[in-house]
Amino acid sequence: MPSHSVDGFVREFLHELNTNQGVMLSRSSANDQYLALASTVKNYLMARWLETGRKTRDAKTKTVGYLSAEYLLGRQLDNALLATDLNEIATKGLALCGLDLATLREQEVEPGLGNGGLGRLAACFIDSLATMDVPCIGYGIRYEYGIFRQTFVEGRQVEQPDTWLALGAPWEFPHPEASVQVNFGGHTEKYVGADGRERTRWVPAWNVLGVPYNYMVPGYLNGRVNTLRLWSAQATKAFDLQIFNSGDYAQAVRAQTFAENISKVLYPEDSTPQGKELRLQQQYFFVACSLRDFIDQELEEDFDLHNLADRITYQLNDTHPVIAVPELMRLLIDEHDFSWDEAWEVTSKCFDYTCHTLLPEALEVWPTELLGRLLPRHMEIIYQINEQFLAEVREAFPGDEIRARRMSMIAEFPERGVRMAYLSTVASSKVNGVAELHSQLLRDKVLPDFSEMWPEKFTNVTNGVTPRRFVKLSNPKLSNLITDAIGPGWVTDLERLKELEPYADVPEFKVAFREVKAANKARLTALLKQRDGIDLPDGHLLDVMVKRLHEYKRQSLKLLHIVSLYEQVLSGKIAAADVTPRTVVFGAKAAPGYKMAKDTIHLINMVAAKVNSAPEIEGRLKIAFPANYNVTLAEKLIPAADLSEQISLAGMEASGTGNMKFALNGALTIGTDDGANVEIRRLVGDKHFFLFGMNEPQVAELGAKGYNPGDYYESNQQLKATLDLILSGHFSDGDPHLFDAVVYNLLNQDRFMALADFDSYVEAQGKVEERYADEEAWTRSAILNVARSGYFSSDRSMRDYLQRIWHTSPMI
Template identity: 70%
Template sequence: AFDLHTFNSGDYVESVRAQTFAENISKVLYPEDSTPQGKELRLQQQYFFVAASIADFIENVLPDDFDLEKLPERVIFQLNDTHPVIGVPELMRVLVDEKKLEWDAAWAITQKCFAYTCHTLLPEALEVWSVDLLGRLLPRHLEIIYRINDDFLLEVRERFGDDEMLIRNMSIIGEHPFRSVRMAYLATVAGSKVNGVAELHSQLLRDNVLKDFATMWPDKFTNVTNGVTPRRFLRLANPDLSALITEALGAGWTVDLERLRGLEALADDADFRERFAAVKASNKRRLSSVLEARGEQPLDDGHMLDVMIKRLHEYKRQTLKVLHIVSTYEGIVSGRLDVDEVQARTFLFGAKAAPGYGMAKRIIHLINAVGEVVSADERVKGKLKVVYPANYNVTLAERIIPAADLSEQISLAGKEASGTGNMKLALNGALTIGTDDGANVEIRGLVGDDNFFLFGMSEPEVEALWAEGYRPADFYQEDERLRSAIDLIASGAFSGGDRTVFEPLVSNLLYEDRFMALADFSSYLDAQERVDAAYADQDGWVRSAILNVARSGYFSSDRAMRDYLDRIWHATPVS
């Protein structure tokens, strides 16, 4: 708090130091953590929020005379990725140190009070905390984690014998490259259930990421495919389409989204298709007005709206999308493509990069630079436009999603846990171009191959290519379209002639390309040609769009919540 004595002595900065330090903890959610100070603040923040949540429940929600042995009957703390996993030793600390329970009794309670949802397949996204930092900031919690790990490794030895390599691989405490606490492992050991967020993701968790744990506890692992709320992402975001659906199906579909299946029959009704298309056109005009009011470029009439909205990360492959744009642009200006035969498109990106993610920021720079050049070039006027609105957020997404024609879901197979933007876009009548990754697998299975543009390697094919030795430069040499696009970027055409601006990005693609954009480039461009052909048949496109809406009811958050209730929480809904 403010220190009046220090203030009166004239040391004004020191008088508010403690208060400023405390307020930093909750000032910015997920502070940038590429520095030691940032890592410490991030851990302080995580601990602050879980400690507050656990204390609030035990001290304020439960009656004073509550028997803590029955705590699992009252609460499950769902660990939403690794960020809140410090809550496991915190609950143990509360039960053992404050409530004076015996260790074994406290651990039995804790294991029933937590369940873990993993939201990633990227090893770097599974948090590890250095023992040095954790020991300095939360020494009692580190003691508790050590004991949890000792007891767990005894259990591993009893089950599998003295296989030291297996024990090292499963230990909550990692030794390389530094001594650390592996929070995903702690969550898996402590949780009553572990789930992924799409069928493929959950399978890869069991088979790859947490394979040894799944062998030890096969019944602990399950799947809950993500869902989105139709109240926000259809009824509120898309009032005209919602009104059309209600007119066709009656009220009540927003709380029973499988009723959208009733639209299937109307996909063959010419009058309904015409009205559906009119709603999409109206949504595009509405989005265009919103963009113009924000000082952004408006949309062009008659353009396909090709949308890629998601966090900026290399695995999501915004680079593959921009290579497609550059290839199309280069094809027109070089004469390789007949401009009259190119489908007019507006490419709309929405994305933010994490504060310390330098490569992601370079990709944002490239997209905007390409957009500036393409928009100013008279040779492609009326055919290609790139729009990248500032400050992408949910409010803007509620305007973009209803207007989209094409949904870009092009992550490298095996890297996307699920995605929810893919669900929102399909639910609003956008057709998906995508890999067999995350929830794309389930979307394609439901909407049908004829209403989905599949491209790229499967997850086993990705693993096989890595195993044999992936050389991205080989793909560059073998594909003229790819070579021309990368050469154009490298030439400085999008950086005022300065070849150094995008050199790090070009070098990364040619010599590393960790997420294999070059390997999938040819398949992606072939799929985009299928998109063009399908969009040219507007009546057929609208029919496919209606079927996407009709068959997306499974992706309701209501269904996801029922799955959590049935498979993990074992709780009944309250009437």
């Protein structure tokens, strides 16, 4: 095991540089040095990782198998240094070599393994499980390219490949010897087994290999190192020498190219039939590898799979991994000779399902034609599960055939398809939403028939975020201030932040708190200048809206507020001096095929270009939109924010976790009663949260009456002037039609009722400005947001899962 001394660290580092990178220190590049540093730190974790695996296998304890198509990990170096308490030793050791840790830290490219909240949540959860000493294997896909690297060209989003692996991936361990074969296509056939029973055999048409790449997931200062196992697709017959020698070089490697497409890109564009098929291939590929891996690699050879639920609980992170349900049935029946009833008893105890949406379009439905062609055996099993389930429905609700059709896993319209959310609900022991309101709406509106049939199956686990990355690492000045006040225990017991409440009235603490916020703003200003060439003005309210670009999240509403302020100054309704100095920061990617989202990004950038250079506004209103928002930028932006924008239409956001990160870092929230905003507002207090807009019942009532956005446009003169300014071509170099699609969508459809909430939102922003003008009151509210947000730790979320869903406990 490496020595925990400065001299020992230097020896390890130089050894890695010389032997692994093959260079002397004097000839090494910054990337060489970073790779050597990463390998050095990884070596400090290695013995703990191997010992963790041994202890878990020897104890034969229950493991959490977290199945997720995304893991938005962020950079690994700082987290590993924190977990091993090596930061001071590494800093001093590198200094002896004439190197700066901060410089090497900047060489790291964060893994392109996730897109947004779903992937970041998965990363928080596996961090918490390791810190809580709970055995866990995270399973996912090793995407060669991430979602995409976002750039702006003339204000429009342009997607470029996210080549995160190009300069090396020092945190992973490939294990080709543990590869798993995954089959696709073909047909099934019946045969009689040795026991005289009729069996089914799947005869696939083609297959690929899944190669596991392990990442270490260290707990915070506790010695446990869990595993994240990601699967990379390779061809089983990668190269045909005879074809190559004949001169057809492309054909010789076609099998390899075809196979590797499966793990090539995170979320391939699925607006084409080929894209849809590739997504389904991805989903089946990683769960097939993962189920086989646990059975073959983690269990003892003579283990009785009838007891599988005693050793693993598989958490389905949304519907992406749900094809694991028929895959486990197939393994047990076709390969381990279980009867149908035996297999179903095991399977229905092994899975639990987290739903992350309320949008019907986000609940996956796979066409039966596609699923049957790609996975014929699984389609048969799904039909049989559905038949068995509908018999239960008819028994529970006799004579109600309409209900049975409603609850069927097989949808008939608009095309025949498998409702994956229904399959996961039927097969899982527990189904949970991710915030109190979301879980209620999940029961009442998304899956009401199922919650009526199995009320005990539904529960809630409100999401959380890891305080290690999102306070301790990302906000060191605030972390030190908190620790000086209440001690270090809060890092693993975030509820202890309550002890900060009295400090909200201590003048010296409030001064120190403001100094932390000012330092974080200065840090962000320097980063955006260097990263994007963006200048942030001093002394502005920093108003931040960072999240995936989607109509329901209502970036358009934030933009209308900005344009409204600008229009009032331009038209002389108010003086520029009356505008509270404010910089609005957007961070968002739009899905490549989502035209309205991309048009909205274009409009934001064009408004920014005009407003930022307008002499009339006297520099009191600015917009910043740094491209390619990611975890690395979030770690600098969130600690600097004054105001957190959480303005989705009530009843649309499942939970949100950005809202939690902002509150924990001392930003005040302006938001609707949606997702976890409800719980944030209840905990921090109405006085310290800026509530606006309709609540969910009011949204439902307005929708039922018939919502006409044009009525709001005609009756609200300021809203009309705002939209008319956009339509006039003011932000589009005189072209009055450039943003017709965005404005006409708001005026004629406005699915997410931005115009209905506009007045209330503007009024709430006025209250924000009043509070911000009172420095003492704002600081007190910010401190209380930090003190009262300890509930939103992912450690607490994991305790809820352990008690309510998984029924297991940390190792002793």
